[in-house]
Amino acid sequence: MTSDANFHIHHPEPLLIVISGPSGVGKDAVIQRMKERGLPFHFVVTATTRPKRPGEVDGVDYFFVSTDEFARMIEEDELLEHALVYNDYKGIPKQQVREALASGKDVIMRIDVQGAATIRRLVPEAVLIFLTTQNEEELIRRLRSRKTETPEGLNLRIATARQELKRVEEFDYVVVNRDGKLDETVDIIYAIIQAEHHRVHHRKVSL
Numbered sequence: 408m409t410s411d412a413n414f415h416i417h418h419p420e421p422l423l424i425v426i427s428g429p430s431g432v433g434k435d436a437v438i439q440r441m442k443e444r445g446l447p448f449h450f451v452v453t454a455t456t457r458p459k460r461p462g463e464v465d466g467v468d469y470f471f472v473s474t475d476e477f478a479r480m481i482e483e484d485e486l487l488e489h490a491l492v493y494n495d496y497k498g499i500p501k502q503q504v505r506e507a508l509a510s511g512k513d514v515i516m517r518i519d520v521q522g523a524a525t526i527r528r529l530v531p532e533a534v535l536i537f538l539t540t541q542n543e544e545e546l547i548r549r550l551r552s553r554k555t556e557t558p559e560g561l562n563l564r565i566a567t568a569r570q571e572l573k574r575v576e577e578f579d580y581v582v583v584n585r586d587g588k589l590d591e592t593v594d595i596i597y598a599i600i601q602a603e604h605h606r607v608h609h610r611k612v613s614l
Contacts, residue, residue: 419604422513423504423530423612424448426596427523428538429568431550433584434517435468437596438536440589446597449507451516454480456612457495470500472492486517487614488525493563497522505614513600527577531608534603536596537578541585543569544584 438450454470456477465471468549472480477496480486489498489611499516507514518526526533540546550556550564575581580599584592 411600418611419561421508421511421515421613422600422603422610423508423526423533424513425448425526425533425535426513426517426538426601427513427522427578429520429522429546429571431546431553431562431568432538432540433549433592434538435588436589437584437592438515440593441596444590444593447512448515448594449512450509451499451503451514453517455495455496455497457497484491487529488522489532490519490522490525492519492521493560493567499526501614508612508614520574524577528584530612532612533601533612535578535580536599538574538582538584538592539581541573541583543572551581562573582586 423607427433442446442450452470453464454472454477456472456474459465459471480498481489485501486498487501489496504514522534526598527535540549546563546568546597549562550568582592582595
């Protein structure tokens with residue numbers, strides 16, 4: 408008979424989860440559905456210089472800041488990562504991530520593919536999830552159907568998305584966000600996070 412006296416279950420450390428993928432795969436929709444379902448995560452709000460779209464709320468969807476304010480945040484090293492994305496700046500405020508991890512909740516960040524590479528370098532323990540469509544044709548169809556771009560802007564997004572699809576190998580997991588299957592996508596992401604909490608060698612995040 409073996410003794411289990413040395414077998415301890417520790418309270419799981421909070422994880423830092425990155426949800427990324429090309430433009431048009433539905434990152435925002437997935438995050439929104441996770442919030443609607445009341446899943447126990449802290450969602451990091453990205454700072455951006457892009458104009459607010461109809462229905463978006465400052466401090467909920469993004470922190471909408473001026474270019475000057477964003478420059479100040481860069482100069483004062485307040486951002487975990489930042490990038491120029493389609494002529495607008497986006498960045499993750501460090502303090503927000505630290506406070507979120509300190510709360511004990513898993514922290515979820517929605518970042519573009521180049522930003523995810525930066526997070527991997529800065530925080531190797533982060534869990535990187537690549538969201539994608541069933542195929543490239545489906546992604547292009549979604550980008551065209553959005554009708555929020557000039558023809559030149561749309562071509563740039565399509566070209567960028569094609570390049571980003573090739574970077575899936577840099578991620579830990581890939582999840583296909585099928586049309587009309589948003590809850591299924593959320594279920595898979597939730598299952599990945601649950602599995603990560605059951606690893607023998609847990610990812611301990613330090614910032």
